Amino acid sequence: MSSKVLLATRLYPPEVGAAAFRLQALTRGLTDAGADVSVLTTRPPRGTDDPRPAKGVKRWPVLRDSGGNVRGYVQYMSFDLPLFFRLLAARADIVVSEPPPTTGLMVALSSWLRRRRYVYYAADIWTDALAATSAPAPVVSIMRSIEGVALRKALKVIAISQGVADQTRQFSVDPSRVVVVGNGVDTETFSPDGPAAEPGYRYFVYTGTMSEWQGAEIFIDAMEEVLLRFPDVRLHFFGQGSAEAALKEKAARMADDRIRFGGVVPPAEAATWIRGAAGSLVSIVPDQGYDFAKPTKIYAAAACGTPVIYAGKGASAGMVAEGGLGYASGFSSTEVAKAMIRLLEEPDHGRAARAAWVEDNASLRTSGRHAAAEVLRAIEEGR
Template sequence: MSLRVTIASRIFRPEAGAAAFRLGALADELVGRGHRVTVLTSTPPEGVCDDGPMTVRRRRVLRDRSGSVRGYLQYLSFDVPLFFRLLATRSDVVVVEPPPTTGVVTRVVCALTRTPYHYFAADVVSAAAAGVGVNRTVVRLLAAVERWALNGSRSVLAVSEGVRQSLIGIGVRESLIDVVGMGIDTVRFTYRPGLPASAGRTLVYAGTMSEIHGAEVFVRAFAEIADLHPGARVLMFGRGVEVPALQRLADELVPGRVEIRPPESPDRLSEEFSVAHAALASVKPGVGYDFAFATKALAGLSAGAPVIYSGVGPLGPVVREHGLGWAVDWEPAAVAKAMDEALSSDPDDQRRADLSRWVLDHHSLRSVAAAAADVVVGPAARDGRSSSAARSDR
């Protein structure tokens, strides 16, 4: 039974980001099962769109100075048109991604059209807002909005047990939540053996640089050991609200040794990771994201780079248990020690291949997409909501 599945998300491939990769993998999985997928998303700031065998409808939105769709006006620039875009799109089932305002629009439209929807929860926005010091009244209002959007869904797809517990904490019904796991695109992020070493040893950070990540710990830590490794550099790829402050800090502490660059494609990042001495990833403690599983660490590991993970969350114990690199506190001295060890070693081809294989075996996005697709199309198929089902085309 072929279903019409609509995915509503402010970002999608080729834009870099965990949500873009996650939803892209879900779309691929659904198309592979014979369903018709339409994606309602934004026009990326740069990059060539290769959408493959699915319909992707893009619309320009407001972006902040870093190029991200982040902030009230930016969300509204996507959410208001989305109301009419969803109404005009024939769907048997809808999948929606945060923020909660997008979930609210989806719940309203789906109530009007009697269409089930699923909420893909990679994070809990109200918890994050509380962690970064947003006014308590605003946080309570945001939690109420988030709770209302999620409780109207057919199911909530949580990426981890930590997210599940946080969702329950804001009042989402436990019976709605399915934990589908966290993964990385192991096809796009892959180890490339035989590449020539880059000029000097590198530590590579790739992903968003915002308040919850606390990437400044890597700049401060590198400043402590930079003199011990004269040819080493830190490469930071991505965007985020912390980029200007990070650049100022780098220029002050280690001028010319930390390079902050725009986002790159998975292919290009895989090349950097494949010769890097370590990938860098962090979750800053005490900002409402202690449950987060840092997917940027999986990207580096999948491309053969051992990881230096700094901060809280479930990834630290995993790194230690499986020998994936270094898991340390969010503290410059601890990170500096790990950086010194990483730059003093030289992971060989077998070590890199083993790291890549571990991610493929344990955190492939394909397996996450398959689990999510089972949830998304299962109830709709049982309800008989196919393209030729009882509800007439709108």
């Protein structure tokens, strides 16, 4: 008899995002191992309906913000509260929970009532990111308590990196119940092979989430210095996030249309823009409690062979430097501008090596299989 696994997540393809792709890879890994998988998720925003709904994916209407995202406490609750009752009605050997912590709390409560176990898939420490924003201290404190409950009550915590695993210690999680499975990207979509954008000028690209703790405004400031040397260069942003409006406002103060925002695009289109870029830009504001993170956009860029400029410090800076993925820069516009100018001046001969590094170290296919194995192992441990 096959094991029955239930995934609880507000994000799942066809929505675009690292969490959605990671859980899809987990689902494939579980299915390949013979498990029966069901996914409790949201109805995707208009314009992204999947013409071929995946088997076992059960969707529920949800409130979204003006950008079409399930982001914000009201939006979270519109998913989490119905989820609680959906979980109570569902049969499973084990449940897998994805952040935010409010979803983890619903999974923890329903699992206690149903007397079954759950696994918490920790892609990050959610409240560390929240604390790096302008969120009120009482809100951070409450959410940290909720995240602690979700982590401690899990039979197993699956972390995407050693940095995330280490951060779980602040919640008094038993280290023996935390496993690292790695993170990655779809190396079939993000690869050096395929079309590259040719807009008629050189450009840099920023893809993915634009949050306060990422500090992407550093690249807009750096562009002012870059344009003094290379007035033909442009900067393209693709994605969305809480800082998007502020970034657009800052970019609008420049004299012309040299910084452009393309919104959320399908992965294949993002890969096209990454392949054609002089460099892909990634940043994390240092000393905000998030220096341990390794953004997926680093892997996506390197998988396409494109050099990365990482502004910040910590785990990502070391990975970019040691892996030969591009340049690690201090978090200052002057240092970032120097790295951007260097990429514009020097020929790039490292595309194949970067793509090979990602295939060896950050394939989503591999991390999905590892995560699936840990979930199935948790079922046996629970028995």
